[in-house]
Amino acid sequence: MSRTTITSVVVEPLTIPLLEPFTIATGSVNAARNVLITITLQDGSTGYGECAPLPPSTGQSQETALAAAQGCIDLLKGKDAAHWRQISHLVHSMYYAQSVVCAGIEMAVLDALTHSYGVPLYVFLGGASTNVTTDMSIPMVSPERAYELAAETAARGITCIKVKVGGDLREDVDRVEAIRNAAPNISLTLDANQGYTANEALLCLEALDNRDIRPLLLEQPVHKDDYEGLRYVTEHTTVPIAADESAANASSVARLLKMGAVNTVNIKLMKAGIVEALDIAALCRSMHVPLMIGAMIESRLAIAAAAHLAAGLGGFTFIDLDTPMLLAEDPFKGGYDQRAGTYDLSSVRSGLGIERR
Structure with missing residues (x-):
């Protein structure tokens, strides 16, 4: 097991109210109804990822994103975050209809990995x-x-x-x-x-x-x-x-x-x-x-x-x-x-x- 091996994955809802309703051509929202993914590596480095479904645009909801993200927990544990492109390919191949979850996982993996490496993501x-x-x-x-x-x-x-x-x-x-x-x-x-x-x-x-x-x-x-x-x-x-x-x-x-x-x-x-x-x-x-x-x-x-x-x-x-x-x-x-x-x-x-x- 390397220091960048994923040892923990936590999935939870992330709901944040807006200052006022936000209306576009496809609908109106009054809160960000998202999902937070927290990944921890063997060396203690932690990374955060956000899944932001917007049903009119993505066809996904907080409920579907939560379910899909929770389904990825066992898939991710034990994987090496250093192989982030392989992890991306794996989650996209299995959860291709849940793009926001794939994005949130990639975000959390790369945040944790670059914390471990001691460099900013940019x-x-x-x-x-x-x-x-x-x-x-x-x-x-x-x-x-x-x-x-x-x-x-x-x-x-x-x-x-x-x-x-x-x-x-x-x-x-x-x-x-x-x-x-x-x-x-x-x-x-x-x-x-x-x-x-x-x-x-x-x-x-x-x-x-x-x-x-x-x-x-x-x-x-x-x-x-x-x-x-x-x-x-x-x-x-x-x-x-x-x-x-x-x-x-x-x-x-x-x-x-x-x-x-x-x-x-x-x-x-x-x-x-x-x-x-x-x-x-x-x-x-x-x-x-x-x-x-x-x-x-x-x-x-x-x-x-x-x-x-x-x-x-x-x-x-x-x-x-x-x-x-x-x-x-x-x-x-x-x-x-x-x-x-x-x-x-x-x-x-x-x-x-x-x-x-």
């Missing part, structure tokens, strides 16, 4: 930079509330706002315009969360253009399986179009890029896991396709893991890792130091740097 993954700067999301709220949220965001020193759209076109355009009026110097991206048809997406962009508003990006305008719709939107606008829900793994990303269906890809650990995320990033880099990193409704723990990955690899054009700022409480500390929208990882000494409060 250094282990390449150490390209020590910080990332996130946007702030505004959900599908009234234009009046969107105006208030945008003003608050600007006052915090955050420089980019991601606006949730994908509902009624007139309401969506009015919301975006209200945000622009409240924060005229802030960059804007849009996220339709599969809510539009291809024509509706183009109508939205045209209506915004008529109001002299040009977003930096439109994310996932159509249903995740509508690759032709994505391509149609991409071919008929100069606004960059990003795949999110459509980009679940490297093979789907390869197909999208071969088709010319999108020109930006959003990597989320909860969709792909860390190993697959590395493959997607390598694929996009090889084709000079801009990268984005995003999240589900995640705590500081999973957001820290995504920040470590983005900082470690470097080269991410868009960073959407704001969800800890939406939570009413924070059961973790560490992982990064925050100044406005910037997460600074330079104070992390090993692993993710996350501790439970």
